[in-house]
Amino acid sequence: MTESCLFCRIVRREIPAAIIWEDEHSLAFRDIDPKAPTHVLVIPKSHVASLNDADDALAIGRLSVAAAGIATSEGIAERGYRTVINTGRDAGQTVFHLHLHLLGGRHMSWPPG
Ligand code: AMP
Numbered sequence: 604m605t606e607s608c609l610f611c612r613i614v615r616r617e618i619p620a621a622i623i624w625e626d627e628h629s630l631a632f633r634d635i636d637p638k639a640p641t642h643v644l645v646i647p648k649s650h651v652a653s654l655n656d657a658d659d660a661l662a663i664g665r666l667s668v669a670a671a672g673i674a675t676s677e678g679i680a681e682r683g684y685r686t687v688i689n690t691g692r693d694a695g696q697t698v699f700h701l702h703l704h705l706l707g708g709r710h711m712s713w714p715p716g
């Protein structure tokens with residue numbers, strides 16, 4: 604599963620990505636099809652398919668803390684931003700390696716579609 608997983612392959616540098624930040628546990632790169640001026644994906648380096656399979660609270664928490672730091676370095680922290688984890692079919696999850704979307708740089712409506 605991790606062999607062919609797109610985001611595991613980005614972690615292993617087998618597929619190019621615009622990586623902007625990483626530490627021992629997590630990796631952040633720009634979404635290939637951005638939905639906002641800033642659209643970054645923050646992922647755990649270890650494969651977890653979705654939030655349904657997540658049991659490591661610290662690993663999940665790290666994604667949010669990393670996103671907040673990236674929001675600051677991207678210059679969107681003050682105006683605001685949105686962090687989203689899509690889980691499963693109804694939410695439109697298309698890549699089954701857990702990822703947190705960091706979106707900002709424009710006004711966003713609520714509720715999401
Ligand atoms: P989701 O729909 O929540 O599963 O989000 C998957 C996201 O991954 C989408 O926003 C895609 O644009 C993005 N994506 C797919 N392939 C790549 C890639 N090779 N590099 C960066 N982002 C990607």
Ligand code: ZN
Nearest residue numbers: 608611650700
């Ligand atoms: Zn994976």
